[in-house]
Amino acid sequence: MQVVRTRSELRDALAALPRPFGLVPTMGWLHDGHRSLFQRSRADNRTSIATIFVNPRQFNEAADFQRYPRDETRDLAICEDEGVDLVFAPSVDEVYLPGFDTTVSVGSIARPLEGAARPGHFDGVATVVAILFDLIGAEHAYFGQKDAQQVMVIRRMATDLAIPTSVIACPTVREPDGLALSSRNVHLAPAQRAAAPVLRRALLAARARWEAGERSGDALRAAMSGPLDAEPLATTAYVSVADGDTLAELDRVADGGPILLSLAVRFGPTRLIDNELLP
Numbered sequence: 001m002q003v004v005r006t007r008s009e010l011r012d013a014l015a016a017l018p019r020p021f022g023l024v025p026t027m028g029w030l031h032d033g034h035r036s037l038f039q040r041s042r043a044d045n046r047t048s049i050a051t052i053f054v055n056p057r058q059f060n061e062a063a064d065f066q067r068y069p070r071d072e073t074r075d076l077a078i079c080e081d082e083g084v085d086l087v088f089a090p091s092v093d094e095v096y097l098p099g100f101d102t103t104v105s106v107g108s109i110a111r112p113l114e115g116a117a118r119p120g121h122f123d124g125v126a127t128v129v130a131i132l133f134d135l136i137g138a139e140h141a142y143f144g145q146k147d148a149q150q151v152m153v154i155r156r157m158a159t160d161l162a163i164p165t166s167v168i169a170c171p172t173v174r175e176p177d178g179l180a181l182s183s184r185n186v187h188l189a190p191a192q193r194a195a196a197p198v199l200r201r202a203l204l205a206a207r208a209r210w211e212a213g214e215r216s217g218d219a220l221r222a223a224m225s226g227p228l229d230a231e232p233l234a235t236t237a238y239v240s241v242a243d244g245d246t247l248a249e250l251d252r253v254a255d256g257g258p259i260l261l262s263l264a265v266r267f268g269p270t271r272l273i274d275n276e277l278l279p
């Protein structure tokens with residue numbers, strides 16, 4: 001496995017590697033969710049490439065960026081273990097060149113949900129992913145469905161900017177108790193960690209209501225809020241029942257879907273998200 005840190009090292013390494021390329025962009029602190037993306041990339045491509053870059057532009061709170069967990073030695077061992085061929089782990093200055101002054105801003109799909117809760121977040125995501133897509137020129141790029149809106153934003157960006165990398169969404173990997181794996185889970189105190197599967201329970205409660213025939217958006221949102229409100233350590237940021245293509249919030253859900261159930265919940269300073277796509 002090669003590890004490169006500059007654009008020119010990256011260019012030289014890529015020139016010698018066989019296509020197709022599979023790309024998995026990450027912010028490090030790798031877990032089994034990232035591993036699942038590396039495995040899919042390796043299975044689909046002759047060369048599997050990971051990026052490890054904690055992107056300052058996608059953090060709307062400086063404190064959140066500062067406390068984001070980092071352990072490159074461990075991350076590189078995981079990449080090696082998963083058969084990654086090349087890791088691009090650049091510095092901030094290598095991604096954002098001196099005088100950098102361009103933002104990629106995706107429209108309506110980026111506005112609700114995480115976009116509303118975290119101003120500037122998706123501009124930061126779309127901008128860095130556009131740069132990584134351009135630098136690497138992969139045929140395929142793999143993202144987790146855990147960040148459902150992020151996948152939609154990146155897909156829109158790549159289509160609109162004529163970037164020929166196809167964006168592939170992969171299933172959310174979970175702990176045995178249902179908590180979605182996330183680099184942020186490390187910040188949970190034991191009691192918060194014990195309470196955190198309530199996100200999954202809330203989503204499954206709404207899914208059960210939907211499967212039983214409930215089609216009112218408010219009733220499905222209430223089905224999510226119930227378990228969350230009953231958990232004293234959890235503070236709900238939002239619960240959403242939205243059109244799975246446009247992310248428009250729904251009064252009534254149509255039969256067939258797709259419908260995206262999603263939520264964001266704080267445990268103290270730690271903010272967790274999860275979602276469930278219907279059907």
Ligand code: AMP
Pocket residue numbers: 025026027028032033034036037142143144145146147170171172173174180181182183
């Ligand atoms: P991050 O390092 O958090 O920016 O995540 C890098 C990629 O891993 C993103 O595409 C995430 O959606 C994906 N990812 C994060 N957590 C999970 C998970 N539990 N299951 C599957 N993919 C995940």
